Amino acid sequence: xxxxxxxxxxxxxxxxxxxxxxxxxxxxxxxxxxxxxxxxxxxxxxxxxxxxxxxxxxxxxxxxxxxxxxxxxxxxxxxxxxxxxxxxxxxxxxxxxxxxxxxxxxxxxxxxxxxxxxxxxxxxxxxxxxxxxxxxxxxxxxxxxxxxxxxxxxxxxxxxxxxxxxxxxxxxxxxxxxxxxxxxxxxxxxxxxxxxxxxxxx
Numbered sequence: 001x002x003x004x005x006x007x008x009x010x011x012x013x014x015x016x017x018x019x020x021x022x023x024x025x026x027x028x029x030x031x032x033x034x035x036x037x038x039x040x041x042x043x044x045x046x047x048x049x050x051x052x053x054x055x056x057x058x059x060x061x062x063x064x065x066x067x068x069x070x071x072x073x074x075x076x077x078x079x080x081x082x083x084x085x086x087x088x089x090x091x092x093x094x095x096x097x098x099x100x101x102x103x104x105x106x107x108x109x110x111x112x113x114x115x116x117x118x119x120x121x122x123x124x125x126x127x128x129x130x131x132x133x134x135x136x137x138x139x140x141x142x143x144x145x146x147x148x149x150x151x152x153x154x155x156x157x158x159x160x161x162x163x164x165x166x167x168x169x170x171x172x173x174x175x176x177x178x179x180x181x182x183x184x185x186x187x188x189x190x191x192x193x194x195x196x197x198x199x200x201x202x
Contacts, residue, residue, distance in 0.1 A: 020095035022081070028108035030138045031081065032096040035089045038129075038150050041138040042084070043115040044095070051078050051115040053137035055127040076118040076137070103143045114141045 025031065025044045031052075033040040042052030053076050085093060097105065105111070123137050135148040 022093055022095060025095050026108065028105070028111035028142065029095045030097050030142055031093060033084060033087070033090045033093050035091060037089075038133075039135070040084070040087075040090070041134045042079075042081075043111060043138050043141050045078070045112050045115060048080050048082065049078055050081055050084065051076065051119060052084070053118070053123050053127065053134040076123050078119060097142065098149070099139065099143055099145075099147070103145060105142050106144060111141050 020029075022031070027044060027046045029044040031042045031044050031050050033042070040052065040054075042050030044050050055075075081093065084090070099105075106114075118137070118141075123132070123140075127133065130148075130151050133148055133151065135150060136146040139148070140146040
């Protein structure tokens with residue numbers, strides 16, 4: 001399944017009334033950054049900004065490589081949507097308040113306040129792809145109920161694992177190349193300016 005088919009499949013799984021283009025974003029909306037695997041999520045806080053629960057690529061890669069999903073290095077941060085969109089894995093972005101037809105959303109002021117509060121206090125006990133991810137964060141802020149539908153989707157998980165496994169192999173190959181490079185440590189008699197070894201003056 002290619003990226004276009006992935007996007008169509010993702011879009012068809014939600015009611016049209018709950019999917020909106022980014023131009024219609026209002027503070028408190030959930031912003032979905034659609035990727036081939038697991039989407040990234042943030043809370044829209046106005047003027048092109050989102051607050052989102054992010055993690056270091058190194059931490060996620062290490063966790064998925066070893067199939068250990070313990071908390072990794074993470075940060076709740078505020079970014080411009082345009083900055084997040086620089087990630088080449090993101091296919092498109094949209095508003096997706098997918099639980100609005102099942103649960104009452106809190107008021108926009110409260111949602112934004114909760115999101116901003118996590119900038120100071122963090123979100124629970126660290127990033128965990130299954131139990132404490134970016135989707136858990138946005139649903140917690142909007143509905144007061146933490147849930148992640150995508151981690152229960154086997155196809156999304158397969159695509160996410162496949163994508164991360166490729167990145168892991170690339171990272172391992174780069175690490176091997178770094179190990180093969182000759183060490184350029186200090187050589188006795190080496191000039192600190194030009195790097196040459198000069199004969200001692202008599």
